[in-house]
Amino acid sequence: MKLLSIKNESVVYRSKTKNVLAVNNVSFDIDKQDSVGIVGESGSGKSTLALALLKLLPKNADVTGEVLFEDKDLLKLSTDEFNDLRWKEISIVFQKSMNSLSPIHRIGSQMADIYTIHDGSADSDEVKGKIINLLEMVNLPTRVYTMYPHELSGGMMQRVSIALSLMHNPKLIIMDEATTALDVITQGQILNEIAELEKKLKIARIMISHDMSVVANTCRKIAVMYAGYLVEFGLVEDVILNPKHPYTKGLLKSFPPLKGEKGELRSIPGYLPDLSIPHEGCIFKDRCPQKENICLYTAPKTHIVENGRKVMCNFAGGDC
Amino acid sequence: MNKSGNFKMKIKKIISSINNVKQLKAGIILLALIILLAIFAPLIATHDPFELNDDMVSPPSNNYILGTDGLGRDIFSGILYGARTSILIGVVAASISGIMGTLIGGISGFYGGKIDAVLSEVINVFLMMPTFFLILIIVALFGSSMFNVMVVIGITTWTGNARLMRAEALSLKQRTFVKSLETIGESKFKILLKHIIPNGIFPIIANTTMNVSDAILTESALSFLGLGDPNVMSWGQIVYNGKSYLTNGWWISTFSGIAIVLTVLAFYLIGDGMNNILSPKLNSNN
Amino acid sequence: MARYLRKRVLTGILVILVSLIINFSLIHLAPGNPINLLAGKDNPSQEMIDTLTKKYGLDKPIYVQFIHYIKTLLKGDLGYSIMSNEPVGKLILEKVGPTLLLALTSIILALVIGTALGILAARKRGSKFDIVMNGLSYLFDSTPNFWLGLMLILIFASKLKVFPTAGMVDLRTQSEGIAKVIDILWHLVLPLTTVTLIQIPYYFRIARSSVIQTMSEDFITTFRAAGMKENRIFNKYVFKNAILPTVTVFGINLAYVISGVAIIEIVFAWPGMGRLMMTAISKRDYPLLMGIYLLLSVSIAVCMIVVDVVYAIIDPRIRYD
Numbered sequence: 001m002k003l004l005s006i007k008n009e010s011v012v013y014r015s016k017t018k019n020v021l022a023v024n025n026v027s028f029d030i031d032k033q034d035s036v037g038i039v040g041e042s043g044s045g046k047s048t049l050a051l052a053l054l055k056l057l058p059k060n061a062d063v064t065g066e067v068l069f070e071d072k073d074l075l076k077l078s079t080d081e082f083n084d085l086r087w088k089e090i091s092i093v094f095q096k097s098m099n100s101l102s103p104i105h106r107i108g109s110q111m112a113d114i115y116t117i118h119d120g121s122a123d124s125d126e127v128k129g130k131i132i133n134l135l136e137m138v139n140l141p142t143r144v145y146t147m148y149p150h151e152l153s154g155g156m157m158q159r160v161s162i163a164l165s166l167m168h169n170p171k172l173i174i175m176d177e178a179t180t181a182l183d184v185i186t187q188g189q190i191l192n193e194i195a196e197l198e199k200k201l202k203i204a205r206i207m208i209s210h211d212m213s214v215v216a217n218t219c220r221k222i223a224v225m226y227a228g229y230l231v232e233f234g235l236v237e238d239v240i241l242n243p244k245h246p247y248t249k250g251l252l253k254s255f256p257p258l259k260g261e262k263g264e265l266r267s268i269p270g271y272l273p274d275l276s277i278p279h280e281g282c283i284f285k286d287r288c289p290q291k292e293n294i295c296l297y298t299a300p301k302t303h304i305v306e307n308g309r310k311v312m313c314n315f316a317g318g319d320c
Numbered sequence: 321m322n323k324s325g326n327f328k329m330k331i332k333k334i335i336s337s338i339n340n341v342k343q344l345k346a347g348i349i350l351l352a353l354i355i356l357l358a359i360f361a362p363l364i365a366t367h368d369p370f371e372l373n374d375d376m377v378s379p380p381s382n383n384y385i386l387g388t389d390g391l392g393r394d395i396f397s398g399i400l401y402g403a404r405t406s407i408l409i410g411v412v413a414a415s416i417s418g419i420m421g422t423l424i425g426g427i428s429g430f431y432g433g434k435i436d437a438v439l440s441e442v443i444n445v446f447l448m449m450p451t452f453f454l455i456l457i458i459v460a461l462f463g464s465s466m467f468n469v470m471v472v473i474g475i476t477t478w479t480g481n482a483r484l485m486r487a488e489a490l491s492l493k494q495r496t497f498v499k500s501l502e503t504i505g506e507s508k509f510k511i512l513l514k515h516i517i518p519n520g521i522f523p524i525i526a527n528t529t530m531n532v533s534d535a536i537l538t539e540s541a542l543s544f545l546g547l548g549d550p551n552v553m554s555w556g557q558i559v560y561n562g563k564s565y566l567t568n569g570w571w572i573s574t575f576s577g578i579a580i581v582l583t584v585l586a587f588y589l590i591g592d593g594m595n596n597i598l599s600p601k602l603n604s605n606n
Numbered sequence: 607m608a609r610y611l612r613k614r615v616l617t618g619i620l621v622i623l624v625s626l627i628i629n630f631s632l633i634h635l636a637p638g639n640p641i642n643l644l645a646g647k648d649n650p651s652q653e654m655i656d657t658l659t660k661k662y663g664l665d666k667p668i669y670v671q672f673i674h675y676i677k678t679l680l681k682g683d684l685g686y687s688i689m690s691n692e693p694v695g696k697l698i699l700e701k702v703g704p705t706l707l708l709a710l711t712s713i714i715l716a717l718v719i720g721t722a723l724g725i726l727a728a729r730k731r732g733s734k735f736d737i738v739m740n741g742l743s744y745l746f747d748s749t750p751n752f753w754l755g756l757m758l759i760l761i762f763a764s765k766l767k768v769f770p771t772a773g774m775v776d777l778r779t780q781s782e783g784i785a786k787v788i789d790i791l792w793h794l795v796l797p798l799t800t801v802t803l804i805q806i807p808y809y810f811r812i813a814r815s816s817v818i819q820t821m822s823e824d825f826i827t828t829f830r831a832a833g834m835k836e837n838r839i840f841n842k843y844v845f846k847n848a849i850l851p852t853v854t855v856f857g858i859n860l861a862y863v864i865s866g867v868a869i870i871e872i873v874f875a876w877p878g879m880g881r882l883m884m885t886a887i888s889k890r891d892y893p894l895l896m897g898i899y900l901l902l903s904v905s906i907a908v909c910m911i912v913v914d915v916v917y918a919i920i921d922p923r924i925r926y927d
Contacts, residue, residue: 054831086833099824102843104850104922113842114832148922164828343744441620447858448621448910450902452865453883454628457899460887461636537750541869544752545884559753563873566756567764574760577753584748592744 344593416474421481724813
C-alpha cells in the first residue's frame with residue numbers, strides 16, 4: 001500500500017543573485033510501514049527534500065511537483081489544513097537534538113504544549129500521564145519531565161526528540177541525520193529501539209543520512225541522491241550487493257564493507273557541481289570513472305529495472 | 321599568479337563587499353567628505369575661526385554662511401576647524417583603547433590560566449565602572465588639554481576591545497597552526513604578536529571604529545561641560561557657547577551639533593558595516 | 607547558581623575597592639598639594655592645613671592614610687564640602703530624589719518602547735518600518751544627548767512655548783499638593799524625553815537582533831514542524847528567549863544612563879546629582895566631587911549585581927550551574 005508518493009518534485013532556492021536548483025525532478029514511493037534511507041554527501045539535496053515534505057523550507061524556496069500523502073497533495077493544502085496534518089500524520093526528528101527544544105522552558109511543559117496542539121480537549125493530568133508514558137517508552141527516567149534541555153546528554157535529548165515525534169502515533173517519521181551527532185554505542189542502541197517501536201506502532205520512516213552503513217542496517221529501501229538528483233533507488237540488498245550507478249559504487253567503496261573481507265577504502269575524487277549554473281549532459285560526468293562521450297551531452301534518463309529499482313545512468317539500460 | 325594580480329583581486333573583493341553593505345558605503349562616503357573638509361579647512365574657511373568681530377550673534381547670511389556666535393566668531397569656519405579636533409581626538413583615543421584592549425585581551429585569552437583569571441577580573445571590574453564620570457574627574461583634576469582628554473578617554477574605554485580579543489585568542493589558540501607553532505618551540509609572545517593578534521584583529525578594527533564615535537561624543541560632552549581644551553576649536557565648545565544664545569541665536573548650537581551627529585554617524589555606519597561583513601546572518605535585512 | 611553569584615558579588619566588591627583606590631589616589635596624584643586640593647584654594651591658612659592634615663592623616667605613610675580614609679568612609683563620613691562646609695553625604699542625599707525620578711522613569715520608558723519597537727521591527731524584518739526604525743536608531747545613537755536636549759528646548763520651550771525651559775518647579779507660583787506634582791511632571795517632560803530618546807536605540811537593537819537570532823534557532827523549527835501557530839510560538843517561546851539579553855544589557859546600560867542623566871540635568875537645570883557634580887567641578891569642591899563619584903560607583907556596582915541575580919533567576923542555564 002502506498003503511503004507517500006513523491007512525483008517530479010523540484011526545489012529551487014531563489015535569491016537576488018542566483019537560483020540554486022537543490023532538488024531536481026525526484027520521484028519515489030513509500031509504502032505503509034516501509035523504511036527508506038536517503039543517502040548522499042552534504043549538499044546533495046537530501047535534507048531539502050525532507051524539509052520540503054513538511055513545508056519547513058525558508059520562504060525563498062520554491063517547491064514544484066506533487067507530494068501525495070494518502071492521495072492528498074500536500075503541496076496544495078492551506079497552512080491550516082497542513083498544520084492539522086503535521087505531527088499527527090508526519091513528524092520529524094532533527095539532527096541537532098540539543099537545540100530541538102527551548103533552552104529556558106522545562107522539557108515536560110514543552111512536550112505537553114506540543115501535545116495539546118492536536119488534542120486540545122485533554123486535561124493537564126491526562127497530558128502529563130501520556131508524556132510520562134512516552135518518556136518511559138524511549139527508556140528515559142520520568143524526572144526528565146521537569147528538567148531543562150541543557151541538563152540532558154545528547155543521547156537523552158535525542159530520545160526526547162523521538163518520544164516527541166511518536167506522540168500522536170504518526171504514519172510517517174522523518175529522521176534527518178537523527179543519530180549522526182551521537183557516539184557509536186548510543187547510536188546503535190537508539191537505532192535498535194527505533195526499529196522495535198516502528199514494528200509496535202506500525203510507522204513508516206524516511207531516514208536521511210550520509211552514513212551508508214546506518215541506512216543499510218536499518219532501512220528496507222535506499223535512495224541515493226547526488227547534486228539534487230535521485231541517481232539510484234531500490235531495495236537495500238539489491239543496491240548494496242549490486243550497485244548500478246557509478247556514484248553508488250563510489251559511495252560504497254568509501255565505507256568499510258559490512259561483511260566479508262576488507263577491500264580498499266576510496267573516496268570519490270572531485271566536488272559537487274555548482275547547482276546555480278545550468279549544466280549539460282549527466283550531472284555526475286565530472287567525477288564519473290565510467291563516463292563516455294554520450295555523458296557529456298545527453299542527460300541520462302531514469303531506467304526502471306527489476307523490483308521497482310531505478311537508476312539514472314546512460315548505461316543502466318544495458319550492461320554496466 | 322603573480323603577487324600584484326593577487327593584490328588586485330583582494331582590492332576587488334574589498335570594493336565589492338563595500339558595495340554590498342549599504343551602511344559601509346554610506347559611512348565611507350560621508351567620512352571621506354568630512355575628512356576632505358577638515359584637511360582643506362584653511363582653504364574653505366571664510367574667516368579665521370578665532371577672530372572676534374563686531375557682528376555678534378548675527379544670523380546665517382552671505383558673509384557668515386552659518387552665522388556668528390556671541391563673540392562674533394564665524395560658525396562655519398569654526399565647524400571646519402572643529403572637524404580636525406574631533407576626528408583627531410576620536411581617532412587617537414580609540415587607537416589607544418584598541419591597542420590596550422588588543423594586548424590585554426590577547427594576553428588574557430592566549431596565555432590562559434592564572435593570568436587570564438586575573439585579567440578577566442580586571443576587565444569585569446572596569447566594565448562595571450562609570451567611565452564617563454571617571455573621565456570627567458580626571459580631566460577636572462589634571463587639566464583639560466587635548467592630550468589629556470585623548471589619553472584619558474583611551475585608557476578608560478579599552479575593556480570592550482579586550483573582551484573581543486580575548487574571545488578571538490581563545491578560539492585561535494585551538495587552531496592547528498597555532499598548536500604546531502607551539503610544538504616547534506616558537507615563543508608564546510611571538511605567536512601572540514605574529515599570529516594570534518593579526519588573525520583576530522578584524523572585530524577589534526570594527527569595534528575601534530565605533531569607539532571613535534564614542535570618543536567624539538565623550539569629548540564633545542566634556543567641552544559642553546566647559547572642560548574642553550581652550551586652545552583648540554571644538555564642536556562641543558561651540559554648542560556650549562551657543563547655549564546662552566538659544567533664543568536669539570539658534571544657529572550657533574544647532575549647526576555645530578549637526579556636525580557632531582554627522583561625523584559620529586559616519587564612524588558608526590562604517591563600524592557597523594564591518595561587523596555586518598563579519599556576521600552577515602545576524603545583521604542583514606533580508 | 608551559588609558559584610555564579612559568589613563570583614559576581616566578588617567582582618562587585620572589587621569594583622567598590624578599585625573605586626576607593628582610584629578616588630584616593632586621584633587626590634594624591636593630581637598636580638599640586640593634596641592639602642590645597644582638599645582646602646579648595648592655593649594658600650590655605652595654617653590652621654586649615656593643621657585640621658586637614660590631622661583629619662586625613664596627611665603626615666602619615668600612604669597606606670595608613672588609605673586605611674584611615676576607608677575607616678572614615680565606613681563611619682559614613684564622606685568629608686565636608688568646601689563651598690558650603692556641610693557634610694558631603696547630606697548634600698548628595700538632598701539631590702538623589704530628582705536624579706532617581708529622571709533616571710528610573712526614563713529607563714522604564716526606554717525599556718518598554720525600545721523593546722516593543724525592536725520586536726516589531728524583527729517580525730517585519732526588511733519592511734519599511736524596519737528600515738526607518740533602523741535608520742532612526744543610528745541617528746539617535748549618533749546624537750549627543752546634551753545637544754538633543756538643547757534642540758528640544760529650542761523647539762518646544764523657546765519657539766512653541768509649550769514646556770518650561772529649565773528647573774523642576776515653577777519658582778514664581780510656589781504651588782503645593784497636587785498642583786506641585788503636576789508642575790513637576792510638566793517640567794519633567796523635556797528632560798525625560800531627551801534621556802529616554804537616547805536610550806531607546808540600545809533596547810531597540812538588542813530586542814531586534816535577539817528576536818531575529820531566536821527565530822533562527824532549531825527549536826523554532828520543531829514547534830513549526832509540530833504545527834504550532836506562529837503567534838503561539840512567538841508569545842510563549844521566542845519572547846522569553848529573546849528578552850534575556852535585554853536584561854544583561856540593562857545592567858551594562860546603567861552607567862551610561864546615569865552619565866546621560868547627569869548631563870541632561872545640567873542642560874535643563876534639573877536639581878539633581880549631575881548638576882551638583884558640575885557645581886563641584888566648577889567650584890573645585892573636591893571632597894564633594896569625590897563623594898559623588900564614590901556613591902555613583904558603589905550604587906552602579908550594586909545595581910549591576912542585582913541585575914545579575916535577576917538574570918540568574920530567569921535563566922535556568924545559569925540557575926543550575
